[in-house]
Amino acid sequence: MKKTLLLAPALALFLGYAAISQTPAGPRHRVVFQLSEPEGPAWSSLAVHVNNTMKSLADDGGSQVEVVFYGPGLSMLTKSSAAYEEPLKQLSDKGVKLLACRNAMKMRNVKTEDLFPFAGQVDSGIAEMVRKQEAGWAYIH
Amino acid sequence: MKKTLLLAPALALFLGYAAISQTPAGPRHRVVFQLSEPEGPAWSSLAVHVNNTMKSLADDGGSQVEVVFYGPGLSMLTKSSAAYEEPLKQLSDKGVKLLACRNAMKMRNVKTEDLFPFAGQVDSGIAEMVRKQEAGWAYIH
Amino acid sequence: MKKTLLLAPALALFLGYAAISQTPAGPRHRVVFQLSEPEGPAWSSLAVHVNNTMKSLADDGGSQVEVVFYGPGLSMLTKSSAAYEEPLKQLSDKGVKLLACRNAMKMRNVKTEDLFPFAGQVDSGIAEMVRKQEAGWAYIH
Numbered sequence: 001m002k003k004t005l006l007l008a009p010a011l012a013l014f015l016g017y018a019a020i021s022q023t024p025a026g027p028r029h030r031v032v033f034q035l036s037e038p039e040g041p042a043w044s045s046l047a048v049h050v051n052n053t054m055k056s057l058a059d060d061g062g063s064q065v066e067v068v069f070y071g072p073g074l075s076m077l078t079k080s081s082a083a084y085e086e087p088l089k090q091l092s093d094k095g096v097k098l099l100a101c102r103n104a105m106k107m108r109n110v111k112t113e114d115l116f117p118f119a120g121q122v123d124s125g126i127a128e129m130v131r132k133q134e135a136g137w138a139y140i141h
Numbered sequence: 142m143k144k145t146l147l148l149a150p151a152l153a154l155f156l157g158y159a160a161i162s163q164t165p166a167g168p169r170h171r172v173v174f175q176l177s178e179p180e181g182p183a184w185s186s187l188a189v190h191v192n193n194t195m196k197s198l199a200d201d202g203g204s205q206v207e208v209v210f211y212g213p214g215l216s217m218l219t220k221s222s223a224a225y226e227e228p229l230k231q232l233s234d235k236g237v238k239l240l241a242c243r244n245a246m247k248m249r250n251v252k253t254e255d256l257f258p259f260a261g262q263v264d265s266g267i268a269e270m271v272r273k274q275e276a277g278w279a280y281i282h
Numbered sequence: 283m284k285k286t287l288l289l290a291p292a293l294a295l296f297l298g299y300a301a302i303s304q305t306p307a308g309p310r311h312r313v314v315f316q317l318s319e320p321e322g323p324a325w326s327s328l329a330v331h332v333n334n335t336m337k338s339l340a341d342d343g344g345s346q347v348e349v350v351f352y353g354p355g356l357s358m359l360t361k362s363s364a365a366y367e368e369p370l371k372q373l374s375d376k377g378v379k380l381l382a383c384r385n386a387m388k389m390r391n392v393k394t395e396d397l398f399p400f401a402g403q404v405d406s407g408i409a410e411m412v413r414k415q416e417a418g419w420a421y422i423h
Binding site for chain 1: 353354385389405406408409411412413415416421423
Binding site for chain 2: 034071072103107123124126127129130131133134139141
């Protein structure tokens with residue numbers, strides 16, 4: 001009984017420490033990219049930037065990456081941007097989530113069938129980036 | 142007395158947990174937007190983006206939003222940009238803080254009376270966004 | 283012995299608190315700026331923005347600042363941009379780290395000797411900004 005009393009505080013300390021130090025399962029780094037520009041340098045450099053970032057973080061615990069497309073940037077994720085299908089599909093095949101903003105889809109009259117088949121959707125692109133930052137993701141624009 | 146000794150570690154654990162899990166009062170989500178561009182798409186889409194974000198977060202604990210105006214973006218918050226007064230006033234009426242950077246005001250010779258009456262002011266727009274991020278706000282540019 | 287049993291939970295609580303409240307040594311505020319634009323307003327306003335930010339944070343615990351140069355922004359940190367050497371050197375002399383992205387250097391065939399002598403280097407500019415955000419730095423673009 002005396003022993004129990006002595007161990008209890010140590011247990012409390014350990015549990016407190018465990019609560020602080022616990023990390024989410026999966027890759028160590030998590031990054032959300034914003035793609036809101038019309039066609040131009042932001043589109044042509046996206047795949048290079050994401051690939052370089054993932055390569056750099058690969059030896060350091062790995063990374064989970066999302067790209068949020070909204071505003072004029074939504075068009076990059078539609079079938080009308082055929083030149084970008086292959087580099088975007090390669091990102092998707094590596095596990096990068098490519099997400100269209102439904103608000104932008106409504107405003108620009110883009111239907112689900114207009115998007116590349118590997119595109120995901122979120123209710124609001126900005127709200128998605130807010131939630132990710134709150135969950136500890138880094139934000140890059 | 143023995144009972145007290147047994148309860149004390151549990152209390153320590155509980156207090157430790159409470160210290161970790163306590164959240165600030167008010168809305169669950171907090172977002173600071175940067176508006177530093179000259180007149181163009183960034184101006185015309187600002188109200189839509191803020192409104193969509195707040196609507197999306199309304200069902201999820203609500204949001205507190207600030208927009209920081211500096212650089213060429215400061216002009217959007219001045220009476221010379223009459224076309225933007227109504228949408229900005231509507232944001233202000235919803236509780237969105239619209240803040241002019243005093244460094245930008247000095248550099249561009251903008252006086253308090255040149256700003257829309259609902260505009261607030263901060264010493265440095267960038268320092269404001271730094272402090273907000275440090276306080277757990279999401280940052281959107 | 284009884285006394286020890288009573289003190290142990292208090293110690294556990296104190297250690298838990300200390301673990302939560304400990305802050306890194308050095309300035310209170312830490313900011314990483316992104317400079318990825320071609321020559322234009324982003325270049326000409328950089329030193330003003332960094333200086334104003336540091337001035338504003340000086341009375342509030344001080345700041346540590348980094349600027350990450352990549353994409354078309356890398357050129358600002360090369361000797362070919364002679365007009366920017368003096369303002370950038372002044373930032374460097376104040377302790378601001380000016381960092382070139384090695385991925386951008388490879389892509390744009392920029393050698394170490396092409397950079398201003400006060401320039402530092404990082405493997406990936408974006409990965410650097412990710413790591414800084416993860417370490418609690420504010421991010422400004």
